[in-house]
Amino acid sequence: MATDPEVLRIANDSGFPLQIAVQQSVTAEEDRHGWRVVHTEHGWHNPADCQSGFIDLVLRDRNDFANIVVECKRVRNATWLFFNTAGTSNPRRHCKAWVSYYRDGQFRAFGWHDVPIDPPSPEAKFCAVRGQTTNDKNTYLERVAGELISSTEALALEERDYRRENDEDMRMYFNVVVTTAELKVASFDVTHLSVADGTLKEAEVVDVPFVRVRKQFSMRPANLTPADWLRHDDPDYRRENTVIVVRADKLNDFLQGFDIPNASIRRLGV
Secondary structure: OOOOHHHHHHHHHHOHHHHHHHHHHHHHOHHHHOEEEEEEEEEEEEOOOOEEEEEEEEEEEOOOOEEEEEEEEOOOOOEEEEEOOOOOOOEEOOOEEEEEEEEOOEEEEEEEEEOOOEOOEEEEOEEEEOOOOOOOOOOHHHHHHHHHHHHHHHHHHHOOOOOOOOOOEEEEEEEEEEEOOEEEEEEOOHHHEEOOOOEEOOOEEEEOOEEEEEEOOOOOOOOOOHHHHHHOOOOOHHHOEEEEEEEHHHHHHHHHHOEOOHHHHHOOOO
16 A cells, blocks of 8 residues: 655654654663663653653663653754864763752752763764854754753652652663754864854864763753852853763664763762
C-alpha cells in the first residue's frame, strides 16, 4: 500500500518521528550503555517561573542516580556553530547539574551545583545558526535551553520526596538537547576579530558529536551571596547553567561514556 506523501510530510514536520526514534534507539542499546527511558511526553509545571509543557524524554541510569532530561530538535540541513569568548575549544569536564541530596532527615542540597562529568567536550557560550542575526535578543538555542532547564527543575521538584524517609538519597539531573543538526566548534585567535566591522577573519572549524554550552539561559533573578563573590571572579557565575547538545546519531555513544567521578560528588561538600 502506497503512503500518501502529504501524510508523511505532516508527520515529519511535527518532529515527533525524531523523538520516537531516539526513544527506540536508547531502549535498543540499553544493555550497552545502561540507561533506560523512564518518561515520555511528561507533563511539567515550574511554579518559580510559571512555565509548563511536556518533557520529550527522561533517561535514568541503572543506579537510579543520574537523570538526563532530553529535548529533541529535528532541523533540516542545519549547522550549529559553537564558540566562546576566548576562541579556544579545549575539552572541559565541568557541568552545572541539579542535585537533590537528602540525609539525616533533611536536604543537604537541593539546587544547581557544579558537577564535573565525563565524557569531556568543548565548551561554548555562543551558538550561531544560519539566518540568525545580532538583532535576535533571544536565540533559538537560548529559548530551547531556557525551557529545558525550567523543565528539569520541575522534574526535580516533582521527585523531591520520591525516597524512603530514613535513608540517604542523592539524585542528579542534567540538561541535554538532542538534534539532527551538524555540530561544529570554531577555534580562533582573538587578534583575528575585527572591531571595525565586527567580523571574524580566520578560524579553525571541527565537527563534534557533542558540546557543552554554558551561559545564563534564564532571565529569572538569582541573588548573589558573599560566598559567590569570594569564590568566583565572575559575578554572573551563579546564574549560568549548562546544556549539553548532542548529535542524535551519537547519543548512545554519549550515554555509554557518561560518568560522574567520585571526586565530583566529594567536591560538592554535602
